[in-house]
Amino acid sequence: MDENSLQEVQSRVFSEVLGFEELPFMAAASLGTNFASAFVDHELLNPLSARTVRRQRRLQRDIALGTAPGADGKDLRLAVLVQDRALMADASVAQVSSIAKGEVEVIFIGRQQPFWTRSKQRPLKMGSSISPADAGYSGTLGFFARSTTNGHVGIVSNNHVLANVNKYPLGTTIVQPADGDGGGSPTDDIGILSNFIPIQFGGFANAVDAAFAELGNSVVYDAINIYGNGNTPPAVGSLSPAGTAAVLPRLEVMKTGRTTGHTQGQVRAINVNNYVVNMGRQGLARFDGQVLFEADPNSGGRFSRPGDSGSLITDRTGIPVALLFAGSQSGGQGNLGITAGNPISTVLSQLQVSFV
Amino acid sequence: MSIEARAFEAAMAIQKEFEDRFAAMPDILGVGICLNTTSDGPALNVQVTDEPAKAHLPLTFRELEVIVDVVGENRRF
Known part of the structure; x- marks a missing residue:
């Protein structure tokens, strides 16, 4: 037919x-x-x-x-x-x-189960869903980091994930899985919001959409393994935070996020300025110096979707490249949409953290 | 073909000129540097809201190809 x-x-x-x-x-x-x-x-x-x-x-x-x-x-x-x-x-x-x-x-097709990223993960894994308690939405845990000001260990994601675009105060409880995936406080508490870079509106240029939440002392985490797709997530690589990637167009990358799981893509564009993002009720925000990504031409699927915000994008060897925060439904390879990330070096310097 | 990083750095100076001239247009949502269609050098990459917006942009600028992505809008993910 x-x-x-x-x-x-x-x-x-x-x-x-x-x-x-x-x-x-x-x-x-x-x-x-x-x-x-x-x-x-x-x-x-x-x-x-x-x-x-x-x-x-x-x-x-x-x-x-x-x-x-x-x-x-x-x-x-x-x-x-x-x-x-x-x-x-x-x-x-x-x-x-x-x-x-x-x-x-x-x-x-057998009984389908949601991605592991949306369920409770202990030890905590990069790519799993997180949010403030009672937020009503879901984002992604990007990576584990240590504050260079007080030495505390925590997680890095976006301001709009951990602080709902400047809204939540420092000290807000963070849960995994996210409230939007059935997580709740106090059962799923993992830490508290301890720093975010305010997002500026009104045409001012932002560099990052980033935030840091300190982990509770008893929370165990896996800061090394990058996990792929599957009900029992397989490790598909290791993070190499000491490495340096030459971030140029066509650099092959990967990420693991709450919504689309583990996907592969490539750099579409670098040094992207005047990148205008709809941040929701707060309106449009402008970002400079961003990196854009597109789906792997052989994958047939999107590189990211809403809910993947906060994912750490690395090259295929695990060297950190960017913190995913925005995207579009169209454009790029196969018209499968374009994903935007903050350069990882800028995220680290602005949040004053380093990889664990 | 490997393209040296300095080729992209040179393109960024042209990108600045392009931004000064076009980035204030409301239907432009971003300007960066990508690969040209023959994959042998840098090009300007412009994100726009819709097809009609492409008509306001040149095909080349200071000898750099202008590659346009129609993205609708960029949203926080």
Whole structure:
């Protein structure tokens, strides 16, 4: 089937099998959220109907739809991704096949688990999710550092992750996993916000979006290993903080972040000035001297997404390059978006910290 | 092909001239140095909000290629 037919089939499956309802596009837009589609769970709109949709709730949890190449390698087929083996022979899957007139590939993918980055990690690992307690969002733990002023060991991430853009006071409790990933105080406390570089607005040039949180005495951490993707995260490299990388366009880099996990990319541009970033409610902030990154041309995926802020970007040998803090949805290699980072030397000097 | 760092340093002087002339335009979201399309030298890299913004920019500036990325907007991640 062609792409339009596939979309029609997916729409029918969403409504007839999975029990989602389609909102008029403008109604979805008026809710003020960027919906991936106009299909919403009607239980959310009408809580009284909860009992009647229990079975659909299970299907919604265990079945996902995608696109698979057709048998001839040209057309498309509906991909039905099933997490529960018992559903492989279920009438609902047969109904999906009927709607798609047999142009279906049913794939058992097993129970999917969230990235390790979003769960509790002890010892603490670079790349895991962090936030202030009760912040309602998630960011990334970049790396472990020691204050050069008092010798205390802590973690480095962004101002907008640890201090919510100048908002939280010093002494704020930091949790891992992040509040946005189910973490909470006091169970998941790891330290307190102890320094941040204020972000300037009104056209003033910023150098970094960076903050430091001192770790509690009893918190154990792994300052060496860089972890990859997998339910039991494999170490894919070691941090080499003593090394120096020549940061020039096409330098191959990697990072591990809360949202996209371990990804690889390359330097897109250096010495980027007048880099204008939407910091949320506070408005636009300008940054000078930044480094831009793009996805690895062979990866097929984005280098970063929201929630990866605070990630340490290194070269492929583990030499630190930059602290990830912003990005765009388009531009760069394959139009997969561009990621921005503060040069790591500037982060260290402004925060007055050194690698542990 | 290896490109010496000093080639990029020379490009930064031209970048400064470019910024003085164009960076105040509201649809420009950043100006830096990248590789040119033949990967044998530096180029100016400009981030802009949308396609129409490209029309306001030259294809080259002081003999450096101008490579434009349409990014929509840059957001904190």
